[in-house]
Amino acid sequence: MSWTDERIATLKKMWEGGATASQIADELGGVSRNAVIGKAHRLGLKSRPSPVKANEPKKADKAPAAKAAPKKAPAAPRPAAKAADAPKPAPAPRAAPAGQGGNASQPLPHTGTDLPKIVSVGPGGFLRQGPGDQQAPIPPAPPRRLVPAKPSPEIADKTSLLDLSDKVCRWPMGHPGEPDFHFCGEPVNPGFPYCVEHCGRAYQAQLPRGARRPPPPLPFGGPRVR
DNA sequence: CCCTGATTCGC
DNA sequence: GCGAATCAGG
Numbered sequence: 001m002s003w004t005d006e007r008i009a010t011l012k013k014m015w016e017g018g019a020t021a022s023q024i025a026d027e028l029g030g031v032s033r034n035a036v037i038g039k040a041h042r043l044g045l046k047s048r049p050s051p052v053k054a055n056e057p058k059k060a061d062k063a064p065a066a067k068a069a070p071k072k073a074p075a076a077p078r079p080a081a082k083a084a085d086a087p088k089p090a091p092a093p094r095a096a097p098a099g100q101g102g103n104a105s106q107p108l109p110h111t112g113t114d115l116p117k118i119v120s121v122g123p124g125g126f127l128r129q130g131p132g133d134q135q136a137p138i139p140p141a142p143p144r145r146l147v148p149a150k151p152s153p154e155i156a157d158k159t160s161l162l163d164l165s166d167k168v169c170r171w172p173m174g175h176p177g178e179p180d181f182h183f184c185g186e187p188v189n190p191g192f193p194y195c196v197e198h199c200g201r202a203y204q205a206q207l208p209r210g211a212r213r214p215p216p217p218l219p220f221g222g223p224r225v226r
Numbered sequence: 227c228c229c230t231g232a233t234t235c236g237c
Numbered sequence: 238g239c240g241a242a243t244c245a246g247g
Contacts, residue, residue: 003239021231035240037231042238048231 001030003039015040015048169195 001007007028014024021036028036040046169184170193186195 020229022229032240033231034242038233038240039238041232046232 001028008039008043011036011039012043012045015045018048169193169197171195 003011010028011024014027015021015036019027021033021040025031025033025036031039167188169186169188171184184195184197186197188194189196
């Protein structure tokens with residue numbers, strides 16, 4: 001398998017969306033987890049909460065006695081390439097802008113890649129994009145802050161990608177690439193890409209400080225449950 | 227053990 | 238550029 005433009009786009013979207021390399025590799029198919037990680041690094045996107053980090057170089061060495069013959073020749077110490085990395089702030093949470101002074105902010109104009117995008121990946125590798133990338137209507141003054149949420153399977157429609165238009169709800173249901181993956185398909189809430197019901201899921205009123213739970217990641221269909 | 231991402235290096 | 242092998246932490 002070669003890295004076509006679409007596959008790279010899928011990789012980027014899922015990587016930024018918070019999917020693990022294994023999930024991405026499984027979704028793309030034909031590539032290993034390492035391939036995904038390697039490609040991600042080559043693309044320049046990296047970091048993201050990785051379990052293996054936050055440690056300093058230590059002088060402990062290993063003694064791989066029973067291991068298979070290592071291909072590496074640890075003759076010369078290799079300088080870590082991350083030394084020249086630009087200092088990056090703490091990993092941006094899924095949705096946490098600053099202004100909390102009671103003013104309302106719209107979830108739509110997401111300009112950076114740090115915030116979750118409502119993106120789903122179709123079986124062919126094409127992408128469905130969310131409010132941030134498409135329409136930017138801010139119809140009524142939102143009562144509070146609106147934060148993205150993750151979908152959950154409740155309804156059982158069968159709107160395929162071909163049935164999508166700007167009139168029907170684009171809420172993804174199921175996992176991309178699987179046979180039962182479809183979209184909600186109900187009439188949209190005017191000004192939004194989703195129906196009223198899913199707007200209620202996609203944009204949740206900000207609860208008072210304290211009674212707030214962290215918004216879940218994975219905007220593209222939820223975690224895999226295989 | 228499993229998982230994760232990071233890194234290296236032969237191809 | 239690609240990705241298996243490997244490393245390293247949870």
